[in-house]
Amino acid sequence: MFLEALASVLLGLALALLAGHRLGHRLPARNLVLATGAAGALFGAFVTHSALGPGHALPVLGGAVVVAVALLSLLVRPAGRGNSARSGRSVHAH
Template sequence: MILAAVCSAVIGLAIALAAFSRYPDRFRHRNLTLATGPGAAVLGAAITYTVLGGGHLPIVLPVAAAFAAAMLSLLVKHPERSRPAAAYLAGRPVR
């Protein structure tokens, strides 16, 4: 489990670094982005390790990477949404 946790943390950090360096304007906080990647990857690896049991490292690592990417996607700020959605749909100006 230690090897899976360390490898998944490295993978999560690599995904977070790649996402932040490619799209720096879409992530609000650098530290939050760089902490979410490894944390989410370790959590995904722990859940997968618990479900499958030991000895499934080739399956655990891709699931951890997918979990980290999915959690990082929740932090993305969309630049085209400058107004709240309710005001946008109603056509009213926002103060």
């Protein structure tokens, strides 16, 4: 169980770093992203381990990845919001 928890936290941190690298301009502070990835993966591993029982390391890690990705996706801000040039609205009055 300890190794599953450690591996899931490391997976969550890796996913958070990847998300921060790819979508850094659309995410909040890096510390929040890292904490969310690690906590989400740990929670996913706990829930999956509780449902399946011991001896299912790969499915537990899969559950950790799924929950971490789901929680990280909730942090992503929409692209182009508030940018009047992209939305087609003119800033200048005619």
